[in-house]
Amino acid sequence: MRAALLEGIQKIKMTQIPKPTVGKGDVLVRVVACGICRTDMKAYQIGQRDLHLPRVLGHEISGIVEETGSEVTSVQPGDRVQIAPGLPCGTCDYCRKGMDNLCDHVEIMGFHYDGGFAEYVLVPENGVRHGVLNKIPESLTFYEAALTEPLACSVNMQESVQILSGDVVVIFGGGPLGILNAKLARIRGASSIILVEKRAARIEAAEKEFDHCINLMEENAVERIRTLTAGKGADAAIPCCPDPQAVADSLAVLGKKGRFGFFSGLVMGEDAPHIDWNLIHYKELAVYGAYGCSSNHNRTALELLSSGMVRVSDMTTRILPFEELVQGIEMVARRDDTNLIIDLTI
Template sequence: MRVVRFHAPGDVRIEEAPEPVPGPADVKIRVRACSTCGTDVKILNFGHHHIVPPRVMGHEIAGEVVEVGGDVTGWAPGDRVQVIAAIPCGRCAECRRGRMTVCPNQVSMGYHFDGGFAEYMVVPHNVLDVDGLNRIPDGLSFAEASVAEPLACVLNGQSLAAVGEGDDVVVMGSGPIGCLHVRLARARGAARVFLVDLNRERLDLAAGLVRPDAAIRAAETDVVDAILEFTGGRGADVVITAAAAGAAQEQAVRMAARQGRISFFGGLPKDKPVIALDANLVHYRELSIVGANGSSPRHNKDALRLIAGGAVPVADLITHRLPLDRALDAFGIVARGEAIKVTVEP
């Protein structure tokens, strides 16, 4: 079978590999869709400290069960499934408290285990142990189901930031995650959602799909002033930084309304993780700043339901579908910001 395998930074190859064999507690699937994200591009260029090469990449996975291990119950060939990416241990103090997103023993598909840029892959027992293999609802395509993983991360972030009825929400970053944030905020009852990006072409592409109440080009206007003007000087109830930019985080604090919530959703580059924070704004306005780190198995199930029920449509966000032998082209499209979501369909 063909796989997309990471060997070293700058060295990702499409090559032949033997079909994997599931262990007694594992499930083997035929991969039908594996969507790409910016993390895949980072791995291509820089590797990752959790990846010991060679490693098959890909973590936004949907497929069809073809074989189950002898100890597995409840699954059978032909079942359509979505696979979680981040796998908590389910046993540590954090997991027992329901805080699976911050499990210190977390492992991940495409990092510690071979991922979904392949014709076939094994879903390890670690996934099944935490109920992380999910049935795809009837009527939902494999490609749409693969987007449940990033939506699960977005759902975690908005739950932590308590996005709700009547909120004015700012989403900074108009990539696929930003688009999902816009749609989920609307589904959660936000009154208005504003989308911000530096890149005019990417912002225009995203705004044409998700239709924010306003699309603000940060390279051409002062974003804080624009949000204050839109909100009558009050500021935004929630600001989500879906971009790896310290400047966006600093602006988020300045544009938040009193008792506003700020989600540092996008991590910063490891060589520039420190920002200038006006602590008096946080103090006097009673602001809340929350992080967001991946998703739990429950978030993935909820994301599938939101997509299948039409609350958060994703089909139109999949702007490119490519075969496995064009996976490197997919990474290039993502890196250049020419797409919203690129899905590889082995």
């Protein structure tokens, strides 16, 4: 089968590898769409803690069930499915509490196991058993379904940050994760969404949907947000970009009792932002972290997409053929496009 094999740092080989054999509890999925995100880009450019080479990357996967093991009853060949990429152990304390993204022994498709940048992907038995395969309704395209995983990560963040009705929410970064977080904050009842971004094209797209878009190249976000909130500051701030300044600015733009969502990890080896830690003390800020998503977050995200509560059909999406995967990863690095999806059928 066709596969994009990461053999070393910045070395992807477009090649043929054997089609996986299906064990009793496994499910083989014919990949239709797989999103490229910054996690793939970082894995390609600098490696990743959980990455075992050689490996097929790609964890934002949707496709059609091709073959099921003899013991599988949850799905059948022909089902349209989306895959939650985390394979939890199911027995540790975190798994038992439903926080399987924090599982002590979690394995991730696209890191520990081969992912979606290939013609077929094997969902191992422990994933099938823990419900990582989710059927997608006819109303949802495979491209839209591929956004389930990034939306699920945003659901995880906002369950912690607890966006409430009437909140003023600041999102830093107008890439796919910034837009998904902003859309989600809207349906959770935020009264005002302020998006901070540097790129004019992204601002132009976001202006149609959100209350205020601030171009960092033209104005000072902290001052503008202070003006927009009549000096009070925002209720919640979530940086959805790796810019260290966004972390420092988030703390600065929050009002008293504001909630900070640490969503985007900082790039390893880069300078830590200069943070005025006393802002947390004086304003009594709350700081929440979020990493990945649980299978429950994934199911919630898929419901939000399926019901039309969160619409992603209007997100700027570029569909690339499989052969252009490496160019796609480079586009993600340059932040050229809002949302990039590899279509394995073209």
